Amino acid sequence: MFAVLFTLLVVVAISYYYRFRRSRRRLYELAAKLPGPFDLPLIGSIHVAFRRDPSEMLDYLVQHLHNLTTPLRAWLGPFLFIVIDQPEHLAIVLNSQDCIKRASVYKFVGLEKGVFNAAPDLWRKLRKQLNPSFAVPALKSFVPTFNEKADLLVKNLECMVGEKPFDILYQASEYMLATSAINSLGLDMDDDSNYKQRYLKNAEQMFTLVMNRILKVWLYPDFIYKLTSSYREEMNRRDMFQGVSKRVFSMRKEARQKSSKSATTAERDETNARRPQLFIDKLEDIANKTGILDEDGVIQNLDTFIFASNDTTSAAVAITVLMLAMHPDVQERLFQEVINTVPGSYIDYDDLSKLAYLEMVIKEAIRLFPIVPAVARLCEKEFQVGDFIIPVNAQIGIPVIKINRNKEVWGEKSEQFDPENFSAENCAKRHPYAYLSFSGGIRNCIGIKYAMIAIKIGLIKLIKSYTLSTELSLADLKFHYSIVMRISNGLVSLERRETQVSHS
Structure with missing residues (x-):
């Protein structure tokens, strides 16, 4: 009896696998025409991730950065990834209406109702509605908050002057989280520094769990992942991650009911005019007004904004500070520009x-160390790029860190730090898709300008107050990867700076 049942199961499995392969015949035909690494049955190329955590995997890929020719085929279990890094090809992919959807692995990030991870139809509607929130009038309204919290950042770093080297990422994260909370929620997190610390630590650990799952194809099925301790930990951390947005959303409901009774329209308008455009x-x-978002959608977009504006921008500040500490000549030139322009x-x-x-x-800092070192899209309609055809349901991998360090574009010193790469003259010579630290094309980062304002104001305040130094070189740096890329050993030292305007 057992033998009969086993034989029946084998026959059913083979039949199912045959129909599955047959339904994807075109996908396999086109994939076979592309070069790729050695694929193992069922798991494909995922064997390179065995016994490697996300940071070790990133180190491994960086080591082989200049040896990978593209387009490159790689199978992650049943998912076909086609890696593309040539600027002219990227311009086609990133501007195609058929490649707006995020790759399948992004579902593990969650926040499907948020503008970052939303499906194409919802994304188009949200993007159109949210664009005014990142226009100049709104951006100008955030500047006072950036100034206030950047001053607090400088003050909080006073205790580190003359002390042993430290990683400034934590202080940068506090600065960004404080500004994000005010600009998105109207909530001053500096009133509860303990909660701020817990939030930052929790978010990092939650997204590390997500990244670990992305690298382990055997955890892709939900019914398997739900059996693991990682799933239970991730769910607990998601509850805390969304806790602040849910709490503020609930408080605003109550506040609106009270204010509508006690305040006149003129009083409410005057109050709103004095604050950032939340x-x-x-x-x-x-x-x-539109009905495209429910309560959960509002909360997910708030969480998306807080996460994106905190994790990405704080990492950019920390990396830029580290590069300035490594390059005193660049630091001094920047200092002179700052004090002469903004005395x-x-x-x-x-x-x-x-x-x-x-x-x-x-x-230049985020060229060498892009905050998101790789992105991926899903091809929803077959189309041609160069000499090859991208099949339907192929995941298109875009290795930002490889693109940003391509020696054919950036020269033999592509892995060295040189801000002159972004002089007006040098930028004019390059293909616009040779640099993708903020992505590009139709679905580029909606918050680019917001992020740059936050980064610039924080750095200006720091460079006017402190001299930065480090004993590290570029070769010493180690990666930490948890959705966004960070430097795990980026230690700097601070000394107070005596501000003297140069008249040279």
Whole structure:
């Protein structure tokens, strides 16, 4: 009896596998025409991730950065990934309406109703509605908060002057989280520093769990992942991650009911005019007027904004500080630009466009160390790129860190730090898709300008107050990867700076 049942199961499994392969015949035909690494049955190329955590995997890929030719085929279990890194090919992919959808692995990130991870139809509607939240009037309204919290960042670093080297990422994260909470929720997290610390640690650990799952194809099926301790830990951490948005959303409901009774329309308008244009106001307005967001959608977009504006920008500040500490000549040139352009303590929105070298420094830092080292899209309609055809349901991998260090574009010194890479003259010579630290094309980062303002104001305040130094070199740096990329050993030292304006 057992033998009969076993034989029947084998026959059913083979039949199912045959129909599965046959339904994807075109996918396999086109994939076979692309070069790729050695694939094992069923698991494909995922064997390279065995016994490697996300950071070790990133180290492994960086080591082989210049040896990988593209387009490159790689199977992650049943998922076909086609890696593309040529600028002219990327321009086609990233501007195609058929490649707007995030790759399948992004479902593990969650936040499917948020503008970052939403399906194409919802994303288009959200993007159109949210664009005014990142237009100049809104951005200008955030500047006072950035100034206030950047001043607090400088003050909080006083205790580190003359002390042993430390990783400034934590302080940068506190600065960004404080500004994000005010600009999105109207909540000043500096009133509860313990909660702020717990939030930052929790978010990092939650997304590390997500990244570990992405690298382990055997954990892709939900029914298997739910049996693991990682699943239970991730769910607990998600509850805390969303806790602050849910709490504020609930409090606002109660506050609106009270204010509608006690305050006149003129009083409410005057109050709103004095504060930043809060992200939650816009989301609630979208939910009430368009119906494309429910309460959970509002909360997911708030969490998306807080996470994206905190993790990415704080990592960019920390990496730029580290590069300045490593390169004293760059630091001194930037210092002179800053004090000659912004001699006062308050940084106005219009001041930022005058600091050309500052922007060059930031862009070069995140060229070498892109905050998101790789992105992926799903091809929903077959189309041609160069000499090859991308099949339907192929996942298109875009290795940002490889693109940003391509020696054919950036020269033999592509892995060295040189802000002159972003001089106006050098930028004019390059293909616009040779640099993708903020992605590109139709679904580029909606918060690019917001992020740059936050980064610039934080760095200006730091460079005016402190001299940065480090004993590290580029070769010493080690990666930590948890959705966003960070440097795990980026230690710097601080000394107070005596501000003297150069007249040279």
